[in-house]
Amino acid sequence: MQTQSYSDVMQPPPLPSHASPVPPPKEEQYIFAGEVLDDILRLVATERNFSAAAKHLLKPSYFKEDARQWTCKTLLDFQERFGMPPSSGQLETELNLQFTRGLIERHQAADVYDLIHRMYKETPKGSQEYTVEVVQKFAQHRAWEKAIYKSLPLLEAGKYEEVDRVMKEAAQVSLPIDDGVYWFFEAALERIRRRGTDDEGILAIPTGILEVDLLLRRKGVGPGEIFMWLAQKGGGKCLRGDTLISTPRGLERLDVLVPFRDKGWYSLDQSFDVYDRCGKVKPVSRVYCNGNAPTIVLQTQEGIEIEGTPEHPLLTLRNGSWEWVELAEIREGDWLAKPRSEYQQSTAKHSLPILDQSLFHWSAVPLSRVPTVLDEDLAEWLGWFIAEGYMGAPDSAPTLMSFTNKDPQVLERFKELSLSLFGIVPREQSRKGSISLNWYSRGLYAFLDSSLGMAPSLSRGKCVPELLLTSPQSVQSAFLRAFIEAEGHVQKRTRIEVSSASQELLQSIQSMLSYMGISSTLHRKMGKATNSNVQENQEYWRLNIAGRENLGIFQQKIGLLSERKQTSLDMALSKSTWDWKQDRFEGVAHIVEAIFEDRRSQDRTMGGQIPRGQGIAGRIGDGGVKRFMPAIKRNVLSRRLLEEVLDKFNDAPRHLIEKLEHLLQFSPVQVVSKSHASCITYDFEVPETHSFIANGIVSHNSLALCQVARRAVYGGYKVIYFTFEMSEDQIAAREDAGFTNTSMWDLEDEDVKRELENTFIQLQGAFPKSLAIKRYPTRMFSIDACRSCLYSLKAQGWVPDMIVLDYASIVKPRRYSERHLEIQEVVQDFRGLCVEFGAAGHTANQINRLGASQRIVTGLGAAGSWDQLADVDYAMTINMSDMDRIMKMLYLYADKIRDGLDKITLGPLPTDFERMQFVSPTNLTPSEIIAN
Template identity: 25%
Template sequence: MKRVALPETAAETLFGNRDENLRFLEDNLKVRIKNDGPNLVVEGNGEGEDVVVQLFDQLGAMMKEGYAASPGDVRVAVQLLSQDPSARLRDFLMKAAIRGAKKVVVPRSLNQRAYLEEIEKNDMVFGIGPAGTGKCLSREALVLTSNGMIEIGALVSGTRTGEAVSTSLVIHGLEGPETATHVYDGGESDTLRIRTRLGYTIETTPEHPLLVLDATGQIAWRRADQLRLGDVVTLQRDQHFFGDKVGLGWTAQRHPNDRSSRPVTLETLDDDFAYILGLIVGDGCLTARNRVIVSSADPEVVAAFHGLAARLGLHVFPNFARRHDYVIASSQLYSLLEHVGLSLGTARTKRIPRALLAAPEPMVAAFLSGLFDADGTVDRRDGTITFSTVSLTLARQVQTVLLNFGIVAARAIKRGRYLGRPHISQRLTITGAEAVRFDERIGFRLERKRSRRRTARANTNVDLIPFVAPSIRAAMRSATLSHSEHKLFSDYRWARRRPSHEKLGRLVALLYDRGAHVSTLEPLQDLLDHKLLFLEVEHIKHSRAHVFDLTVPGTHSFVANGFVNHNTYLAVAQAVSSLLAKSVARIVLARPAVEAGEKLGFLPGDLQDKVDPYLRPLYDSLYDLLDYDRVSRLLERNAIEVAPIAFMRGRTLNDAFVIIDEAQNTTTEQMKMVLTRIGFGSKVVITGDITQIDLPTGRTSGLVEAIAVLSGVKGISFVYFDEKDVVRHRLVAAVVKAYDAYGAANAPSK
């Protein structure tokens, strides 16, 4: 038994809401804690007692000196002191931040802090870390995979209930691409259909945990059957993870008795054809056999349809019975469109063609441009973008694909009348900052719609973060703000308004600049780091459905938040900070494009266009730390360069901060080439996970060999991350552990 003196003031802050931190200490350190006047009495195992005593002693001393502690400090301190009983919380909590232009980045473990210290001290640092976790999805969920967007139920066929099928499909987790190992057929099950604000839906089993944001501003797990109307659930967004299939290999063969039809040949998908497919899905139909019909009064749409015919050596005929109908009569083209996945049925059966779901990002963007040119509108008053369709499947798919681009669209039912009869359609609405992102990442091609967007006024943001007022007030108490700066926080500190992600990022950056303690900013920064969309539950309905699990090595869990800060992100943050401080003249970010292999030659565009999709995680880190326009300017003047490792051959990199990501997939030759390119005044950080090597069988990883060859060389530092550095929300470890135990007990026989 040990006693520890409580801080004279604000001890309740450390206890947490309803003493939840004391319960956390008891559960995790296997101790009992009792309040005895000005002291705490701690009983339990010796190590646990020591951690509690150290925690309150160190935090109490810091609070006496004016440190504004937060409840989150207790959980961070437990992790630090459990790893290293001699850890100085003062050094970690008060001196560990990296300042970017948009946000503050805080390391979340001793290893992460040591990593940054080694980068400061050494010119060459290797950061070697563990793999992330995967996620479990239900049948209706659209999974982002290396083969494109696929319904999880379509990943297997002919399976029996309880059967697990092996797979090597690469899926997108929160930390990027990961390889799944099994798809599990759960058979028919009771489910809950959950619909949120903005019309996003998910169908899941009642016991399935979903990530929520509670009324205290904390991220927590909650079973689907424990959700109530008004609860705030989270969705992933802005993954930019698309397929890479462009080959069609289509050469139609004429029937021997067919002397009239012209053969149609199209080897690969391209932007122009993807755009035309969007126009046809929006304004066309294939309901008449061997007839491709587009109905439009827009000259630009009609011209594009004529362009398709000319490209394929076909002809367009007007339909005199319907004024604005234009027809291409071709069994060859009709079969081609059927081959790529266009619906042959009525408007209610329309969907995104299979070939587009498997296509690279630029072609998906071109398809959406065509679709919105056909069925999208721009409001004359404020530039709001809407898209209407009678197909529920198409509306849901478009909403999900837009989310992959980082664009939030609200989906709702539009009721009206058509030809004197009641008419129901689905309508997607894109406003404010989301519409600006649509302009930047997809855009209209029709001039009249583009012109309306150019004159558009700002609109209300839909991507808002609730329940942050208490955290904002806590952070403000430790900052020195002017009267005018206080006004910037007025509406948000008292919850009169909810900040957008961009607004909250700027408020956090200002608080950091004005001396707010890093620990008080941590809850706000966590919400920004997760890149989640927060939406209130509006409807819950009981149902039944065929359900599936998708698993990755080491977990059977549904995990919606992985690393808060991983080693590559920390390195990029340090590089940006160095560039802003003018410690280096430029940043060079590189990674191997091993996923592309020989397929690069078949992709459209110049070499940079071909490799950019494989470098997307590095771009995402930059855009998270700097404004989009600023990144663009720095890229234009080569102050930031993002490139595959092959681009570095024959160069010498002076006065640069160089980061090599995914280094486990470099070859020995590539690693040696990179390390010998470093010039005067430069730093190089090499990050990778030696358990996730994707090189062909028989090839040695350059990272593995570098560890063996360079360990012990003066001036080169190696930092090894382990599972303790996979810093998740406090409940995630418990959820993962529970699912691991459940999966082990209920794993299907193989």
């Protein structure tokens, strides 16, 4: 059927000479009115496609009221500059800037803030389809008006074909909300022509692993496609066996929790629980023994020590944000996270084993009774005895035991406990101004040795019995009260100081205090022994408790026995300042500033009329504002200021309050040293957070992603690498090793560094601005943060061909729900991002417990959600046993290959872990890369 033109159906006579010329259509004002006004602006602000389609059809003058006109203009300007609508925060920032510059009046600004609130938070009055139809009809109406005005002189001149063209253009005016559809038959010839050629029209970026690329239909990953790598967790990330782990039962040694000595992973018949960094109880049913391995020792400014293998990561504060850093990469001056809050302990007291009764009577001082439970009285007696007691070595003669002190109140209390617990009445003996209580008892020695694991030792060999570390808080408090009463004193400098020759003893006490929420420091000092004739200075250790908060908790939960020391503690508490230099929280100023900005936003919404006492100054006073501003500027918050925010702004947005409630304190690293000998190390898996508390420090449990990013750069593609776990420097170090074919361990060698400088000068010339790395803190930013970054780069003329996300399960979801649904949503959002920018996508995830038990892991072993694999195009698992690691090889399992062969195993594939690459024919040397 032939289509008739406009000139075929209508050829009007020429206009009479007396006809008045038709005036041009005016730019009408206030065209949109009523409830549809806000709905139109809402679509421009929140719907990317509508905003892009309508930016040339809408004008600020079409909207009634200044607030809507300003908002429309700002939205359209933002769309024109960045290719996307702004967020509510960006819109408020622009408004605040213009208000500061005097470009908008105060009452107008208040109206705009109210409008922004309605646009982003309130439900639309009408449906989206109705709003689009209103705008579309308006656009068509305006187009016909302009077409008629253009056509009149053309009709008069007899240019009917031009009239036909103008009218057809007007008829085609619409809102191109859709990007268009694919007409199958009409595109067939072009599709068939380019299929199988180099100009197929579909960009496919190889992974750089030949065996994998051969499985892919286009020998690579195309735009909008997602490749998921599932990495099997390797061993080696372990801690020393005597490390104390925070559990609901108390503090337990790692080598007790993991009762294995042969290297490998073990599944437990009965799981145990630990506390993660958020203070939540998490079950552990799979543990790892790493065998003998070299270790690194870290010591913080507070004296906390942690020893583990170089690969073991710790939660660290760098540049104001949290990141997991391996021990080998931690340097002096880095800040390690430590738990802020006390933990809930078990209330069950330990029963003691029943011993052979004959042992208790073969003694100069026979025992008439022995405790059967480790309760508060026995714990207090142990505190006194470990601090000031002596236990001789067993021999044929009765074993000498003694307790020495000069405080009558303390001596009387020790005698009372000895009588009630064991039926012992020791003999008193004066000794150099002190009183010594002596007795000979082989039976008491047998009880302490067999029931509590205490052995004869000098002061340097003393330690806290392990049963005490897992006892209820009341029992631990009784022990600490007696020990600190005997070995400590309250200084005039408003602090409690405890000294001992045993570092291990005070380290355990420091951990017990931390478990109760009391911060302390432990430092080495030199001095002369008070109970020896040795004149030379010897090594001692000093534990300090300071700060009103810590002293207050100590007084409440532990306290001191003697009236003299308790009075001194009261005086120290009254004189001490609230803040202590160790009680500070780093890198949290942005959270407090967000809470303050929420309060300012409410004030702006109310036109500056927020009720008295509800603003920032109303909540914390003018003096409080002055105290907070320097702290925010330094990005350091004291405990008191933190508590004040939580108390005064408890009605702030819940997600901000939760961040503050789960904050960790950070302690600077003071000493980094390598252990002189290997020791047995251990590890275990903690679900979801992969973190646990070790010696009061937070511990944590990307070869393929680095490889594919590097190979894409070789091919001349542009790559952006988003990391949500490791820092930009860590990712860059791994890429340094791969690009230069250099072992990661040699990167710090001075000769190697000089060679690398020359190599990278050449690489930069060959691949300018081809690889970008962007780091976001774990679970603090969503895919939208990546989108904003990409639009900012697009405005500079840089668009990636590949997007790497390291990795999906630690990206913040748009909304919180069940964990597996959150991960699935993140993967879906990542696909949308890749489709939007026409880029290939690579991401990764860890395997779960099911996967950890498999030699070759399938998709069912994906951590968090197997459903996430339904939203990816390709899924590959990386499989490597301990023997494979030694042999430097691994296996890949193709779990999902869209339009290709899957469910097959590839390997073994040679792998160079030190250079972060698969050994593949597609690998090139630096000189070959530059030459090509």
